[in-house]
Amino acid sequence: MKTPRPPWLLVAAVLALHLLLGSEVQRIQDGWVHDGPLPMPPRMQVDFVREMTMQAPVTARVLPRPPAPKPKPPRPEVTTAGAAPAASQPVSAPEPAPEPLPPPEPVAEAASAAAPPVAAASAPSSDEPGPEWPLSTRLTYQxxxxxxxxxxGRAQVEWLRKGSSYQVNLDVGVGPSFAPFITRRMSSQGRxxxxxxxxxxxxxxxxFILGEARRASVFFLPDEAQLASGQRQPVARxxxxxxxxFVQLxxxxxxxxxxxxxxxxxQFPLVLPRRQYAWQYEVLGDETLATPMGPVAAWHLRPTRAAQAQVSGGDLVAEVWLxxxxxxxxxxxxxxQDEQTYIDMMLKSVxxxxxxxxxNDIPRRLSQ
Incomplete structure (x- = not known):
């Protein structure tokens, strides 16, 4: 005869099975609805091989798209010799000779006589960005x-691109480099x-040096954006x-x-994790900044008062010098974040x- 097992052993096994199944169902559900924080996306791998050198300002203009061809007038109906055309289908006037095309618009326009020329380039394709996009660049700040x-602390901005894909990474560390008490990474990727x-x-x-990481994500969908809360809102082009x-500017x-x-x-729509804004930057003027590369002339942009008046809930406001x-x-x-909480990032190295x-990148030569 078999010795009967204690009832509590069977109860414990059933409870363990229920807990296991419940945990697995919750994990699957979390994967479906993305309730949990998503991991940060992997960085694009780019090799930085040379230092950037200062150049005279150049405005690289993109060739306009050619206008759509106008529809040709209908051809007159061909009739037999001596026969007049039908009254309902009159013979159209002869087609005028096409007007000569205007000379092509220059691709590059120098802001000063010393500016190097920018060679012409074809319109960007779906796989290659146009020559107006900067090469992948790393900027380090104090x-x-x-x-x-x-x-x-220290900060770093990486503008990365491969073909028509891009990634922008902004990394900030407050405190000593070996043990910062606050770090933040901001990452944008798209086309x-x-x-x-x-x-x-x-x-x-x-x-933070103590505590778990806090993450927030925004997804841009056709004609709408999904905020960190999961709420979807219409978003303008x-x-x-x-x-x-910053790179759009x-x-x-x-x-x-x-x-x-x-x-x-x-102005452009600005979508932040909690809400979106009709954002505006005002160009205040040009200033000269002291950098490791020597004095650098830069244009100062600051959000307008109307834009700043919209901000609430701890969203950050940025000024930029280009x-x-x-x-x-x-x-x-x-x-x-407010008048008492801010960071000031100044270019630290070349x-x-x-x-x-x-x-497509070769004609520009702006960084050589």
Whole structure:
């Protein structure tokens, strides 16, 4: 005869099985609805092989798309000799000779006589960005600011691109490099289009020296964006995220789509993890900044008062200084949460760039 097993053993086995099944169901459900924090996306792998050199400001203009051909008038009906055409189908007048095409618009327009020329390039294809996009670039900054007292640290911005794909990474560390007490990574990735940057995903991760990392993600869908809360909102064309906005500004000024002049206001939808804004930057004027490369002239952009009045819930506001001699890339950034909490990032060393990845990059030679 078999010895009967104690009832509590059977009960424990059933409870363990239920717990295991419940955990697995919850894991699958979390995977379906993405309730849990998503991991940060992997970085693009790019080799930085040379230092960037200052150049005279150049505005690289993109060739306009040719207009759509006009429909040709209908040909007259052919009739037999001596027969008149039908009254309902009159013979059209002979087609006029085509007008001569105007000379092509120059591709590059120098801001000064000393500026190097920019060679013509074909319109960007679906696989290759146009020559107006900067090469992959790494910028390193010295960080100062205030967070419950004066703080110091370091920051780095990487603009990375492969074909028509891009990634922008902004890494900030507050405190000593060997043990920062706050680190934050902001990452944007998406596509390069004829209308500029088109983000597809934005992620940010904040890590305190004690405690778990906090993550938030935004996904850009056709005509709408999914915020960190999971809420979906309609979004207008040309929307940017917290990291892509700086390179979009670079592209707008580098291509001449927005002129750099004091008082100019540049606007686009700005989608942050909690909400979106109709954002506006005002061009305040040009200033000279002291950098490791020597004095650098840069244009100072700051959010308008109307834009700042919208901000709530701890969202960050950024000022930026763009240097025309460094391909309009940001040489200084000031990011504020409020008047007492901010970081000031000033270019610390010479920017590094990757080699051209295709023949489309070769004509520019702005960084050589």
């Amino acid at each position: 960080l100062t600011g205030n967070y419950r007292g004066p703080v110091h 390069l289009t004829p209308d500029g940057i088109a983000p597809q995903r934005y992620d940010e991760e904040t890590q 040309g929307a940017q995220d917290a990291a892509s906005q 670079t592209w707008l000024f580098l291509t001449g789509r927005e002129p750099l002049e004091a008082g100019r206001v540049v 240097a025309p001699s460094l391909q309009y890339l940001p040489v200084r950034l000031v990011i504020r 920017p590094l760039q990757a080699a051209p990845e295709s023949s």
